[in-house]
Amino acid sequence: MIPFSPPRMDKKIADAVVEALYSGWITTGPRTKQFEKMLTEYGGHAATLCVSSGSAGLELMLRWFGIQEGDEVIVPAYTYCATANVVVHCGAKVVFVDAGEDFNVSLKAIEKAITLRTKAIIPVDVAGFPCDYDTINALVKRSDMLKQFRPATREQELLGRILVLSDAAHSIGGQYKGKRTGNLTDVTVYSFHAVKNLTTAEGGAVCLNLPPPFDNEAVYGKLNIASLHGQTKDALAKTQIGSWRYDIVEAGYKYNMTDLQAAMGMVELGRYDADMLPRRKAIFHRYADTISNYPWAQLPTFETPEKTSSYHVFLLRIRGITKEQRDRIIAGIFRREVAVNVHFVPLPLMSYYKDAGYRMPDYPVSFDNFSREITLPVYYDLTDEMVDTVVRAVVEAVEEVVR
Numbered sequence: 289m290i291p292f293s294p295p296r297m298d299k300k301i302a303d304a305v306v307e308a309l310y311s312g313w314i315t316t317g318p319r320t321k322q323f324e325k326m327l328t329e330y331g332g333h334a335a336t337l338c339v340s341s342g343s344a345g346l347e348l349m350l351r352w353f354g355i356q357e358g359d360e361v362i363v364p365a366y367t368y369c370a371t372a373n374v375v376v377h378c379g380a381k382v383v384f385v386d387a388g389e390d391f392n393v394s395l396k397a398i399e400k401a402i403t404l405r406t407k408a409i410i411p412v413d414v415a416g417f418p419c420d421y422d423t424i425n426a427l428v429k430r431s432d433m434l435k436q437f438r439p440a441t442r443e444q445e446l447l448g449r450i451l452v453l454s455d456a457a458h459s460i461g462g463q464y465k466g467k468r469t470g471n472l473t474d475v476t477v478y479s480f481h482a483v484k485n486l487t488t489a490e491g492g493a494v495c496l497n498l499p500p501p502f503d504n505e506a507v508y509g510k511l512n513i514a515s516l517h518g519q520t521k522d523a524l525a526k527t528q529i530g531s532w533r534y535d536i537v538e539a540g541y542k543y544n545m546t547d548l549q550a551a552m553g554m555v556e557l558g559r560y561d562a563d564m565l566p567r568r569k570a571i572f573h574r575y576a577d578t579i580s581n582y583p584w585a586q587l588p589t590f591e592t593p594e595k596t597s598s599y600h601v602f603l604l605r606i607r608g609i610t611k612e613q614r615d616r617i618i619a620g621i622f623r624r625e626v627a628v629n630v631h632f633v634p635l636p637l638m639s640y641y642k643d644a645g646y647r648m649p650d651y652p653v654s655f656d657n658f659s660r661e662i663t664l665p666v667y668y669d670l671t672d673e674m675v676d677t678v679v680r681a682v683v684e685a686v687e688e689v690v691r
């Protein structure tokens with residue numbers, strides 16, 4: 289069986305984790321702080337806070353911005369549940385918008401969904417392909433949008449407009465107009481979950497890139513405290529002589545990253561551009577080159593003059609099929625000992641959101657993308673021969689069902 293997404297694991301990672309284990313400091317400490325600096329340098333944004341997951345990072349930022357009951361947050365219908373669930377946690381209303389042909393959120397749909405209550409937009413770089421951030425950033429800064437924005441907290445007043453919080457769970461290393469994700473909008477959140485391009489088993493990072501008058505270092509300090517119960521000193525600082533006294537300045541969260549995770553992350557980030565991205569890129573090109581010969585194949589866009597994907601997962605669509613045919617094709621691929629997936633089942637199809645009143649027919653492009661989509665595996669240890677096996681399984685399974 290060709291698995292779908294095993295993490296890249298080797299002695300270098302194991303050694304780094306063992307070294308951290310014996311260092312005398314296993315939770316948030318020097319390694320986490322060093323990993324944060326590496327991530328800031330890599331993304332080119334202003335400051336990075338490492339957290340326990342991408343979901344935690346998204347929620348931390350919504351809470352920081354004061355998102356609450358009565359507010360609306362625009363979320364793609366075509367994403368993983370984390371993007372929307374964090375909005376629900378804050379008591380705000382999720383406003384789903386449809387996808388475009390490239391799987392990313394439709395910019396026209398965003399514009400139509402904005403109301404007087406809109407406080408944030410969470411675009412998702414689906415499969416690692418960055419959204420059109422210039423268009424999204426220009427939209428929230430348009431004079432009519434600025435005029436109708438109703439700030440309710442100090443942070444909202446300082447920003448003076450809708451926050452653009454990018455869900456870059458798939459897209460670390462992806463580029464738009466020569467800049468990396470992290471540096472493309474106000475705030476970007478990475479996920480380091482086991483299936484993501486860069487993994488720390490579980491983990492995430494908040495990339496701060498807020499415009500003036502915000503001081504990103506000061507915001508980092510505030511978030512750092514908020515991610516550790518609102519405690520003014522972390523455990524490491526409290527070990528210094530005479531430093532036992534601390535205060536709790538807010539009822540914060542327990543969202544910190546451990547140094548064991550950071551140890552893994554530093555090894556991975558250190559070789560990410562030299563090693564991980566080129567391998568993923570080669571796999572994407574091999575899929576594209578071989579599958580494009582088939583008239584039923586609709587390939588994803590992953591490179592344009594302006595954008596480069598982080599090559600997270602390969603979202604193949606089959607032309608002219610129903611959801612039932614797609615499901616049969618997937619069964620056929622699994623019978624050939626190849627694991628594939630579907631990214632994503634749109635959230636309005638999920639019980640919780642369906643019961644909350646969202647209707648799938650309101651998001652026709654998302655449904656069409658989903659119903660014809662099969663996600664092909666992309667990971668470091670997937671060899672060219674394995675790629676060819678995947679393609680063979682897909683071709684046979686499609687031709688079995690479509691003929």
Ligand SMILES: *Cc1c(COP(=O)(O)O)cnc(C)c1O
Binds near residue numbers: 343480
């Ligand atoms: C994985 C993922 C997340 C959540 O990341 P975690 O680190 O698992 O919390 C958020 N959004 C999208 C699109 C994801 O795929």
